[in-house]
Amino acid sequence: MPLLAEAEFLSRLDKGELEALYLLWGEEVYLVRTYLALLVDRALAPALRDLNYHVFDAGEEALAEALGVAQTLPMLAPRRVVVVHHVHRLRHAEVALLEQYAAQPVASTVLIATATGNQVEKTLPRFWQQAAVVACHRLEGPRLQAWIRRQVRQHGCQIAAAAVEALVQAHENDLYTLAGEIAKLCTYAGEGATITLEDVQRLSPTTRLYSLFALSDALGTGDLGQALAVVDGLLRQGEPPLVILSMIVRQVRLLWAVKHLAAQRQDLTQIAKTLNLPRAVCRQLLGQSRRYSSARLRRLYTAAVEADMAFKTSAQPARAILEGLIFRCCLGD
Numbered sequence: 001m002p003l004l005a006e007a008e009f010l011s012r013l014d015k016g017e018l019e020a021l022y023l024l025w026g027e028e029v030y031l032v033r034t035y036l037a038l039l040v041d042r043a044l045a046p047a048l049r050d051l052n053y054h055v056f057d058a059g060e061e062a063l064a065e066a067l068g069v070a071q072t073l074p075m076l077a078p079r080r081v082v083v084v085h086h087v088h089r090l091r092h093a094e095v096a097l098l099e100q101y102a103a104q105p106v107a108s109t110v111l112i113a114t115a116t117g118n119q120v121e122k123t124l125p126r127f128w129q130q131a132a133v134v135a136c137h138r139l140e141g142p143r144l145q146a147w148i149r150r151q152v153r154q155h156g157c158q159i160a161a162a163a164v165e166a167l168v169q170a171h172e173n174d175l176y177t178l179a180g181e182i183a184k185l186c187t188y189a190g191e192g193a194t195i196t197l198e199d200v201q202r203l204s205p206t207t208r209l210y211s212l213f214a215l216s217d218a219l220g221t222g223d224l225g226q227a228l229a230v231v232d233g234l235l236r237q238g239e240p241p242l243v244i245l246s247m248i249v250r251q252v253r254l255l256w257a258v259k260h261l262a263a264q265r266q267d268l269t270q271i272a273k274t275l276n277l278p279r280a281v282c283r284q285l286l287g288q289s290r291r292y293s294s295a296r297l298r299r300l301y302t303a304a305v306e307a308d309m310a311f312k313t314s315a316q317p318a319r320a321i322l323e324g325l326i327f328r329c330c331l332g333d
Contacts (some may be wrong), residue, residue: 003133010036013042018079019107019132022112023087024138030175032114035134036083043081043110051075054082058113059089059322066299067101070109080109087124088115095123095139109119138172141276151179155186161280162197170200215244216251218248220288224330231322241318242311249304256297258282259289303328 004012022039024032052074056066057074066084074080090098098113103126105111111126121128121306140145152159163185171177181203185195188203193295201214218227234244255277261271272282292300307325310316 001219003135006134008040009132009134016042018043018105018110020110021102021127022110022133023120023127023131024114024134024136025116025131026114026138027116028136028175029140030179031136033141035136036112036114039110039112040081043079044077048074048077049081051082052077056083057084057085058065059086063087063090063094063096063097067097070101070111074108075289078108081107081112083114086116086122087113087127088117090123098124099126102130105130119264125244139175144168144296145278147175148178148182151182152186155183156191157186157193157195159185159195160197162284163195163200165278165281165282166197168198205287211316214257215247216254217284219251219326219329220250220255220285220291222291222330224326225331227326228323230328231319236317241322242308244322245304245307245325248263248322248329250302252297252304252329253299254285255289255292256294256301258285259292259294261299262286263294288316300329 018039024035025033031249039047040053045071056062056065058066061085070080070082072080084098087098101111102124113131120166132149141185145168148167149159155219167178167181171181181200185199185203189195197217215227215230217223218230231244235241257275258271261274266274266281268279268286272279275282277285289297303325309319309323311318314321
């Protein structure tokens with residue numbers, strides 16, 4: 001059976017379609033647990049689980065017992081669910097047992113295996129072919145952004161592209177934390193609302209999040225007062241000045257990159273793909289970049305390098321160095 005994309009997997013569950021064999025394959029524990037819970041909810045009502053839901057660990061030499069249970073008819077229920085974790089740890093003799101079961105699985109049992117590593121397809125070829133394999137790998141880039149949007153929709157809300165980017169920058173691909181933040185944001189926004197960058201900044205006031213977006217937005221629009229206020233807040237929170245400088249450099253580089261790509265006649269979609277950023281973020285950068293000539297952006301980048309050297313070689317206060325650079329960014333040379 002071909003590898004199932006998440007959308008296809010969820011669509012089949014929504015239609016009530018259950019396979020006899022599943023393999024949740026990958027190292028992302030959050031996805032494994034989420035998909036496992038969905039399968040169990042679809043297969044068995046809570047009242048029927050005491051007698052028909054069984055969990056084993058292949059690493060504890062429990063496969064023979066697990067398969068014995070899988071071959072037993074369910075008790076007062078339409079089906080039995082057997083979960084076998086870590087089948088990638090099976091010994092050679094146990095692999096043969098699982099492959100034998102995969103050749104003729106019991107129709108009234110849903111057997112769900114979990115595994116990590118790149119050798120599962122080779123070590124369990126028959127099981128791989130017969131099972132519905134659902135990838136549970138770490139999410140990054142567009143796949144992580146798409147996952148965030150799906151989670152928000154499940155809560156009955158929408159989310160702006162800049163807010164998605166803010167969550168990724170703040171929490172990277174920590175799905176447990178992201179899921180909690182999304183639930184909090186959707187509760188705050190209310191059903192049917194669109195979560196904005198301001199909502200994320202208000203409810204997730206981490207130093208990294210605040211700096212990356214409040215500061216970069218202020219620099220992009222030339223809002224001197226806001227930029228100075230943000231830097232003041234960051235310094236008061238104990239953010240290292242060199243980290244703040246790196247954020248300013250990031251904004252200058254993005255503005256420069258967007259301006260350069262636009263000059264090469266790349267459209268918004270191409271720019272977003274080249275920079276691996278959401279279209280909405282690139283649209284905002286494109287508008288901001290019109291405030292700057294390429295020559296001025298080069299001068300600002302040079303000024304940032306000089307500020308970096310000043311941090312390392314001069315006795316000038318960090319606040320003064322940063323504020324001087326911000327003045328140049330917002331007001332010109």
